[in-house]
Structures are given as structure tokens and as C-alpha cells.
Amino acid sequence: MKLALFIPCYVKELYPNVVKSTILLLDRLGYKVDIPKSQTCCGQAFVNSGQSTNLAKRMDNIFHEYDEVIGIGSSCVSFTKSQGYSIANKIYELTDFLYQKGHRNLATNYPKKIAFHHSCHSIRHLALKTPSELNIPFYDKVKDLLGVEIMQASKDECCGFGGVYSLKEGFLSYVMGRSKLDDLLLSNPDVISGVDMSCLMHLQSIAQKDNDNIQFKHISEIILESLDETLQVS
Template sequence: MKIGLFIPCYVNAVYPEVGVAAFKLLKSLGLDVDYPLDQTCCGQPMANAGFEEEATRLALRMEELFATYEYVVGPSASCVAFVKENHLHILENAGHVCQNSEKIYDICEFLHDVVKPTQLQAEFPHKVSLHNSCHGVRELFLSSPSERNIPYYSKLRDLLNLVKGIEVFEPKRVDECCGFGGMFSIEEPEVSVCMGKDKVHDHLSTGAEYITGADSSCLMHMQGVINREHLPIQTIHIVQILAAGL
């Protein structure tokens, strides 16, 4: 399988180590991975702000860059969910048939559902609290939504259980929003911060040293709360844990 690695703009600009870890992790599993140069934003910020048409050129550019790949894989549940759920109608309105929506995966979804590794080289001897982001839970189904009466599952937890030395915990309100929500955190900052504080303290109650999840945006929001309140916990992207030691 030939994989095109999709690195969202904020990961590239603010958390490049997450992109590096994603590349190393996929390569360590013997996969054929390429990073297409000149990647741009997927268009989510424009669409979320009410300017969906402004995302058309970005969606077309992404279609062009990833046209030759069997899979498109990225370390961001929210950006992957946007491409999967929104590029279809954005490009349809532009008279183009979207190809990426059928082959794009969050990296955890891709590992769990397609690659299905039985072991990893990673070792992370720490206590971590698992953060379920809204897009990951309800659009990509990375874990079971708490509001539905279905058996518990967590693809993120399944992958973390392959890491040596790790202890995995989950907060009481297992998939409550952290308050980031993209434009929501800008338009309703007071509410967003209060939600972030509640979420971080819920994670703290587990006794974990780290909060981990599949969205750098959520982790960034919670890290801001942690820094302002000088709390004894840190955030780390799940890919960094799965690639620890590579």
C-alpha cells in the first residue's frame, strides 16, 4: 500500500514533532510512506467560520497532491473528519468528484482498522489519561460515544495497550468536550476556558502524568489551561507515545 502523509497546518507550524513521529511510526511498521511537499490547509478554519466556498481551492489542491496514493493518513482527527465529511459537497459544488474522502484516515484509525499491528517497539513508562476528541468520537468513531447504549470500545486505548510500561486511565466524563471547538474558542472564549478547566481537572483526577489524544488542537487548548494554572500534568499526542523510542 502506498500512503500519503497528510500533516495539518497547525501541526506543521506548532507541533512538527507530531508529524515527525507519525512518519517514523508508519515507517517502523514497514509501510511505504511519502510526504507530499507544498501541502496546504484542508480548509476547515474557513468553513467553520462560515466561508465554506473559500475552502474550495484548498480542497482541489489536496485532491491534486494526494491523487496517486492508495491511502491518505494524518495525525489529526478533526482535519481528517473535515476532509471525509465536507470535501465531498464542497468539491461537488465545484463540479469535481472527491476521491480523498474515501481513502483518508486518522492515523490511529488507520493503524487499528487497516494495519492491525499486534506489537509496537514503543516504551512509555508513564501514567496517561486518554482524551477523546469530539470529531474523533462522533465522526470517525475512534471510541464509543457515551450517549449511545452500545458496548464500550476505544481504538486509541487498544493501540496504547501495545506500548510497554504504560498505564492508561480515562476521566469520569470520558468524552466530554474540552472546549476548544476551533472557532468556538475564539467566539466564546470565557465558556471555552471554563470547559477546558473542567476537562483538565477531570483528567487530573485520574492521577495521570500526561493527557493524550488524537487531536493536537484539543491538547493545545488544555495545555494552555495547564500552563496558566501551573498544574502537575502535561499533554502529549498519542502518536508521540506510539513512536516513543524510534
């Protein structure tokens, strides 16, 4: 089975720590992944701005030789799916990938209290958790994967980031982010986590501006730290 890691451009540029923890985590769990050097951007920012782009072809060319592609973050992954890229049926968001492979309870030894932000793309596009809008049986793949109690916002509504939206309607984007942050902070967590660094970037930028003292970590960092903890304990 040939695996590749898709690193969204903004994650590569802004969150090298998340790239690192994802690579280490996959390695720790025994997955050998290629990281194609020539990958750049999936094209989401273009299409969501109403511009045409040929970056789809590029993604397809780079990843077509692999059996499965793992992407960091549900936003870009679900974009390639909804736009019908040729890799649509073999690309998975990291959490989803690990869940499909049967991993469970990976963060049971995580020592801190986690508030988890389920992003719209993970709930309402990739179906990692039951969206509140649907009448289907309850499930939460992230919770099962982590195996630890996670605090969640009372509403599974959007955090207000929305990519292009945050630059078009900054005030309303802030208002939504602020209420999401308040909702998450209610449980008095030590750290806020999620699968999408884009939402976390938005929430963190609000927390910084408003002087909320809270840490943000990607889910791969949480799992990796927890596995390290397990090693130390045993």
C-alpha cells in the first residue's frame, strides 16, 4: 500500500510544528508515507474566491500513483472531494484515516483537559461526527479515536472563519468566532484542539487579541504527546 501525505500550503507555511507532529505520529503508528516535494496548493482559495484554477490537475498528477492520500485538515481534503478531483475517493483527513484503519483510544493518557472544536468541514462535509441537522444515529469518530473525554461547544455551528469570508466580513467573522470561543472556554479547558488549523488559527487570533489565556494544539500534537506520555508511564 503506497501512502502519501498531502500538506495544505497554509499548514506548511504557518504551522511547521503540525507538519512535524503529523509525520511523527504516522511514523509512530507504523505508516510509511511519501511526502511529494512538488505539492503546493489544492486550489481551494481560488475556487472559493470565484476564480478558475488548473491546480486540480496538479494535485491529481502528484497523487495519482498512490493508493491512499492523507491530508492535514478536513477543509482542503473535503474541497478536493466536493470538486470531484480524481483523488476524491482515496484522500482522507488524518483523523478519518486513522479511524478507518481501526485505531481507537490513542489519547487516553493525555494529561490536560481538552476542548475540541469540530469544524464544519469535518462534521458537515466529511461526516466525522453526526451533524445536529440530520436525523441519523449519533457517532463521533474523533472522540472514539482519542478515547478521552473532550469538551465540545454546545452548538455545532460555524466558528466564522470561512476562509474568504474572514477577509470579506471581518466583524461578523469575529463575532461568530468570539461566541464559539466563549462556548469552548465554558468548560474551562487547558487546551483547544481540532483537526483544522484554519479554524484554530482564526480562534487563536481572536484569543490573542482579546487576551484569553488558552493554548491551541492540532489533534496530531495531542495524540503524539499522549503516546509519549504512555511510553513514559510504562
